[in-house]
Amino acid sequence: MLAMRVRFAPSPTGNIHIGNIRTAIFNWLAARSCxxxxxxxxxxTDRERSTDEAVQALFGVMEWMGLTFDGEPVYQSAQREAHLTAAESLLEGGHAYRFAKGDGGEATLLRFPWNTAGLPFVVDTESVELELHADEPVCVDQTGVSYSLRTRKGKPAPQQGTLAGFKGLQLYNAAGTLLLGLDDEVGGILDGTVAHEVAGAVRMVFQRREVQFTDLVKGHLSKPLDSMRDQVIVRSDGNPVFHLANVCDDIAMEISHVIRGDDHVENTFRHVFLYASLGAKLPQFAHLPMIVNQQGRPYSKRDGDAYVGDFRAKGYQPDALFNYLTLLGWSPGHDVEYMPRPELIAAFALDRVISSPAQMDFRKLLDFNGRYLADLPFAEFANAAWAAAADEDWAGGEREFFDQVALLLQTRTKLFTDVAGWAPFFVETLTYDEKAVRKHLAKDGVADRLRALAAAFSGLEAFDVAGIESAIHGVTEAAEMKQGKLNQPIRVALTGQSVGAGIYETAALLGRERVLARLEAGIAQAG
RNA sequence: GCCCCUAUCGUCUAGACGGCCUAGGACGCCAGGUUCUCAUCCUGGUAACACCGGUUCGAAUCCGGUUGGGGGUACCA
Incomplete structure (x- = not known):
């Protein structure tokens, strides 16, 4: 088997969202794993909406996520001539025709071939017999067959399908007389010289043909050809459409595996004909399940939700986001979910991708982020935390002291924006969490104990962790309290918060002078 | 309307051959523990096979139907 060649093919028409980047990740993993x-x-190609800023943003996001790509990026707009040339050759080979639909000029349409003998992905299935709505005519021309079924209420339900979907079509009236046999005149219809409008038909019979392909994720898929319509490949204004451009480029880039979102499944049924008409070998297809938002709808650029750049701005680790996203629609098949990138590369396989949509769980992502932060080498963590603190009012103190705080809090940090909560180490005047004050400080006897503690701290020879611990123990013992009962009141007095790092370490780091001042302020709060 | 796909705890998922599933893991939540607290860490708990039929000695697993969800049905990508 030839080496795998995959591509990520975003359109730069806005910020890249979580669904786009997941597609990129799976492509990247598929390639890197083999x-x-x-x-x-x-x-x-959508020049009105494609901007250079969006292209630069795309590069930025890919670099941030570590999605390194091979070779130079291909710009689809530069391939326009190739697309048009391909359309021209399709026209010359009889695989396409020009036709004026509506009031526009002539567009170029791909013709699904009447003769499917050489196409392994088209098979004849059952013979179909349909009751038609007699009031509506059946129209047969080179663009296809249009007819009307009856709804339950007896109203006409218009249908339309490509000519090739109606092999052996026969139309009958109520008396059972054959009104039209398609196969006899298909030549003229195909070249556009003959068209029929048949009135009074109540029954149609034809041989159904199905288009089939095997998707690496979804398995064997098929779709009746009579439910498909001929595909415009060049607009009447002369511009190639997405389908042509996409397939031409994939052929030119020798893509072996087309890995893309579920929303392209239906396109694939049409694209296989383009490959065949262009004389190219079919790639393998893998359609990834959509990632849906809290409302159960796929993320879209229009909603402006879940841009990858937002995660970056909020301080998420790219590796954590990468790891988390990998678990949406794929699983390694064992119980370990926390998998750094090399493990992911080793474990990834397209055949373990599932095919139903997945919803983002931001809490689980946060948990992953916390684990990645805890596992960061300390120097890296401290540097990033320092950078994250730059926007705080208290930023810019001594780096050595900052690092000591960072060391204390690394394992408890879920997100770099959490460093805003490190303020008690860097500011003079505390902001008290009212709830914490009420719960821990404003209780009977707390003020007395804090006073006793202040005295004990003052008498300490060395204001270090061991000394602080024994001083606290001394106070709780004297007050006949349970060990640790005083820790939360002390924490609130020293930091204004009910959560934080170990209290002895916190006190030691703050230093005796500040601790004493804060105890006093805390006593005032305790009232 | 028509066509395609899909359906296990609140969420992400495990579940190749039907029995090893009184359905496993993770996040969340709850409780307990770490002879000092907490957002760390540890232990335990909570909670699901959409529904109805069928095949079978036996079904989350196979088949059919219903319902729900998503996608497509464009001279959008």
Whole structure:
């Protein structure tokens, strides 16, 4: 088997969201897990909406996520001539025709071939017999067959399908007389010289044909050809449409596996004909389940939700987001979910991707982020925390002291924005959490104990962790309290908060002078 | 309307051959523990096979139907 060549093909029409980047991740993992190549193609043919800023943002996001691509990015807009040339050759080979639909000029349409003998992905299935609505005519021309079924209430329900979907079509009237046999005149219809409008038909019979392909994720898929319509490949204004451009580029880039979102499944039934008409070999297809938002709808650029850049701005670790996203629609098959990138590369396989949509769980992502932060080498953690603190009022103190605080809090940090909560180490005047004050400080006897503690602290020879611990123990023993009962009141007095790092370490780091001042302020709060 | 896909705890998921599933793991939540607290850590608990039929000695697992969800049905990508 040839090496795997995959591509990520976003259109730069806005910020890239979580669904897009997950597609990129799976492509990247598929390639990296088997030594294949991961290419980037920027589908910028929608010139009105494609902006250079969006392209730069795309590069930024990919770099941040560590999604390295091979070779130079391909810009689809630069391939326009190739697309048009392909359309021209399709026209010359009889695989396409020009037709004026509506009031526009002539567009170029791909013709699903009447003769499917050489196409392994089209098979004849059952013979179909349909009751028609007699009031509506059946129209047969080179664009296809249009007819009307009856709804339950007896109203006409218009249908339309490509000519090739109606092999052996026969139309009958109520008396059972054959009104039209398609196969006899298909030649003229195909070249556009003959068209029929048949009135009074109540019954149609034809041989159904199905288009089939095997998806690496979803398995064997099929769709009746009579439910499909001929596909415009070049608009009447002369611009190639997405389907043509996409397939031409994938052929030109020699893509072996097309890995994309579930929303492209239906397109694939049409794309296989394009590959065949262009004389190209079919790639393998893998359609990934959509990632849906809290409302159960797929993320879209229009909703402006869940941009990857937002996660970056909020201080998420790219590796944590990467790891988390990998678990949406895929699982390694064992119980370990926390998998650094090399493990992910080793474990990833397309055949373990599932096919139903997944919803983001931001809490689980946060948990992953906390684990990745805890596992960061300390120097890296401290640098990033320092950078994250730059926007705080208290930023810019001594780096050595900051590092000591960071060391104390690394394992408890879920997100770098949490450093805002480190303020008690860096500011003079505390902001008290009212709830914490009420619960821990404003209780009978607390003020007395804090006074006793202040005295004990003052008498301490060395204001270190061991000394602080024994001083606290001394006070609780004298008050006949349970060990640790005084810790939360002390914490609230020293930090204004009910949560934080170990209290002895916190006190030691704050230093005797500040601790004493805060105890006094705390006593005032305790009233 | 028509076509395609899909359905296990609140969420992400495990569950190749039907019995090892009185359905496992993770997040969340709850409780307890770490002879000092907490957002760390440890232990325990909570909670699911959409519904109805069928096949079978036996079904979350196979088949059919219903319902729900998603996608498509464009001279959008």
């Amino acid at each position: 030594g294949g190549e991961f290419l980037l193609r920027i589908e910028d």
